[in-house]
Amino acid sequence: MDIVTADEMRQLDRYTIDKLGIPALTLMENAGRAVADEVIKLCAVKSRASHENTGGTARDYVNPIRAADGAERFREQAAEEAIQAGSRELPYHSGGIRVELWNDGRRAALQREHWYILVGKGNNGGDGLVAARRLADAGLRVTVVYAASPDTLRGEAAAGRDVIAALGIPVIVYGRDDLDLRDATGIVDALLGTGTQGPPREPYASLIREANDSGAPIVSVDVPSGLDTDTGSLHEYCIRAYVTVCLAYLKRGLVQYPGAAAAGDVVVRYIGIPPALARECGVQLRLLTRDTLREALNVDVSRSRVPDGHKGTYGHVLVAAGSLRMSGAGLLAARAALRIGSGLVTWAVPEALLPHVIGAAPELILAAASTGRDGEWNADSADELLQLAQARDVLAVGPGLGRFTGDTGWLRCLWEQYEGPLVLDADALNILASAGPELDGWKPRGAGAVLTPHPGEMARLLGIPAAEVQRDRIAYARQYARTRGVTLVLKGARTVIACPDGSAYVNTTGHAGMATGGAGDVLTGIIAGLLAQGLNTSQAAAFGVYLHGIAGEMAARHRQHPAAVVAGDIIEAL
Ligand SMILES: NC(=O)C1=CN([C@@H]2O[C@H](COP(=O)(O)OP(=O)(O)OC[C@H]3O[C@@H](n4cnc5c(N)ncnc54)[C@H](O)[C@@H]3O)[C@@H](O)[C@H]2O)[C@@H](O)CC1
Numbered sequence: 001m002d003i004v005t006a007d008e009m010r011q012l013d014r015y016t017i018d019k020l021g022i023p024a025l026t027l028m029e030n031a032g033r034a035v036a037d038e039v040i041k042l043c044a045v046k047s048r049a050s051h052e053n054t055g056g057t058a059r060d061y062v063n064p065i066r067a068a069d070g071a072e073r074f075r076e077q078a079a080e081e082a083i084q085a086g087s088r089e090l091p092y093h094s095g096g097i098r099v100e101l102w103n104d105g106r107r108a109a110l111q112r113e114h115w116y117i118l119v120g121k122g123n124n125g126g127d128g129l130v131a132a133r134r135l136a137d138a139g140l141r142v143t144v145v146y147a148a149s150p151d152t153l154r155g156e157a158a159a160g161r162d163v164i165a166a167l168g169i170p171v172i173v174y175g176r177d178d179l180d181l182r183d184a185t186g187i188v189d190a191l192l193g194t195g196t197q198g199p200p201r202e203p204y205a206s207l208i209r210e211a212n213d214s215g216a217p218i219v220s221v222d223v224p225s226g227l228d229t230d231t232g233s234l235h236e237y238c239i240r241a242y243v244t245v246c247l248a249y250l251k252r253g254l255v256q257y258p259g260a261a262a263a264g265d266v267v268v269r270y271i272g273i274p275p276a277l278a279r280e281c282g283v284q285l286r287l288l289t290r291d292t293l294r295e296a297l298n299v300d301v302s303r304s305r306v307p308d309g310h311k312g313t314y315g316h317v318l319v320a321a322g323s324l325r326m327s328g329a330g331l332l333a334a335r336a337a338l339r340i341g342s343g344l345v346t347w348a349v350p351e352a353l354l355p356h357v358i359g360a361a362p363e364l365i366l367a368a369a370s371t372g373r374d375g376e377w378n379a380d381s382a383d384e385l386l387q388l389a390q391a392r393d394v395l396a397v398g399p400g401l402g403r404f405t406g407d408t409g410w411l412r413c414l415w416e417q418y419e420g421p422l423v424l425d426a427d428a429l430n431i432l433a434s435a436g437p438e439l440d441g442w443k444p445r446g447a448g449a450v451l452t453p454h455p456g457e458m459a460r461l462l463g464i465p466a467a468e469v470q471r472d473r474i475a476y477a478r479q480y481a482r483t484r485g486v487t488l489v490l491k492g493a494r495t496v497i498a499c500p501d502g503s504a505y506v507n508t509t510g511h512a513g514m515a516t517g518g519a520g521d522v523l524t525g526i527i528a529g530l531l532a533q534g535l536n537t538s539q540a541a542a543f544g545v546y547l548h549g550i551a552g553e554m555a556a557r558h559r560q561h562p563a564a565v566v567a568g569d570i571i572e573a574l
């Protein structure tokens with residue numbers, strides 16, 4: 001699934017209308033139909049909820065986990081339906097008549113619904129007007145609320161306005177007529193879409209506040225009004241949607257927090273814009289799903305092993321991590337590299353640490369590196385590590401490393417002289433950050449490097465505040481990956497994987513329970529282990545992040561609560 005900016009969406013709209021000749025009105029009709037479909041589905045959930053459990057809300061019946069990885073689940077569900085629809089078994093051949101209008105049983109429930117359709121003056125409002133008409137046809141009570149005088153609507157939206165008037169659907173003009181949303185059983189937010197410029201101005205801001213305060217479930221058209229479509233940050237006034245019906249392609253703001261939370265469940269609907277168009281037009285950002293891994297990244301997600309393989313077939317990882325005070329970080333990374341299927345894993349530690357870790361994981365090969373002051377790492381160990389690394393397929397550096405005198409030169413030596421792929425995490429990233437502009441003089445790496453910063457480390461790498469990184473995670477991750485020629489994994493909810501060629505992926509697996517000490521060290525080990533098994537840096541980073549999240553989900557099920565998950569559980573779930 002492709003993810004676009006508002007600007008890219010406008011270009012794709014224009015191309016579809018001007019070059020392919022699909023009329024704008026057709027796109028708008030499809031968009032409005034998609035919105036009306038979701039409203040009717042929501043009404044069905046609500047009526048089932050009140051039937052099954054008086055006092056329950058619709059929210060109780062929608063699995064909240066869907067919000068976290070909803071897009072993929074929805075897609076899988078759609079695929080299942082498509083397979084069923086394509087079944088070769090013919091359902092009947094009686095020559096009977098099937099009437100596919102609104103079925104009467106459902107109509108009775110729908111007649112109890114009163115939905116307010118909040119309409120802005122652009123095309124987002126136009127989509128809302130189509131939805132209003134279709135919902136009225138389905139039997140719902142519908143009131144259209146214009147944010148601005150209906151005379152200001154133009155083009156297709158104006159055509160929608162005229163149909164609403166001709167049908168006699170009740171209309172309120174905000175500011176001119178009284179609005180009371182207390183009897184709303186639901187609200188469609190068609191105020192602002194991808195054409196939004198800056199924070200919502202009046203009267204949009206007040207309408208957004210009133211809609212949120214009403215407590216009625218809100219279905220947003222395309223994006224919640226008040227969301228920054230390109231970054232996922234929220235303006236002061238922003239709709240809190242129950243469902244967002246996103247049109248044609250996912251928008252960036254819907255897949256990054258806090259926008260992802262404001263959007264509720266996101267449903268992406270086809271409206272007539274060819275799905276392949278985004279990629280043909282150069283869009284390089286995708287949601288990370290099994291399909292993406294298979295099709296865009298060419299990853300064998302079934303992880304098949306050759307029947308006559310031996311441990312050499314699956315690679316040898318060298319992990320340089322852990323110190324006297326933080327030996328566990330190195331152990332977690334090394335164990336994860338084993339559990340993901342590496343043939344062999346060597347864990348290198350300062351000599352002083354070695355006696356303490358013997359036997360910690362009998363499957364590991366241990367190697368001693370020369371020890372510095374207080375038993376920590378020493379800059380002299382670079383040559384020893386290079387020696388060890390020569391016979392190994394990947395070098396992972398950083399978890400629990402600590403800082404030491406001469407560490408910049410030490411890391412530069414590994415960066416420039418080790419010929420295999422590198423994975424850098426934690427203190428290795430802090431060393432990079434402190435190298436500052438000196439980095440420009442480091443030789444580019446042939447075999448590539450994967451950097452796995454959390455927002456704080458990313459902020460240090462860029463020399464900007466962490467809050468600024470979080471404001472536009474996708475842009476910062478891509479910019480760094482391109483300029484430094486590395487694969488960058490920006491961790492956090494909805495991890496971003498940015499590749500040196502400009503392509504990038506947004507992950508949806510995992511959960512907030514994985515915000516626990518050592519989870520990042522496990523990810524480092526997973527990525528290193530996948531590299532050792534022959535994946536390239538983009539494949540290993542993307543597949544590693546995806547699997548790490550799935551393992552976290554499995555661990556949460558096993559522990560019966562996300563908060564109970566610890567890093568070691570993620571390794572066991574692998
Ligand atoms: N042909 C197309 O371009 C299609 C567009 N579609 C819909 O159209 C939307 C984009 O439509 P538009 O480009 O007309 O833009 P919008 O409908 O998102 O909003 C633009 C309108 O809002 C006003 N506005 C912008 N920023 C504002 C702010 N901060 N406060 C108050 N008012 C503000 C502008 O003056 C303009 O009138 C999409 O999100 C989608 O819902 C769909 O109908 C599919 C086809």
Ligand SMILES: [K+]
Nearest residue numbers: 192221223225
């Ligand atoms: K909207």
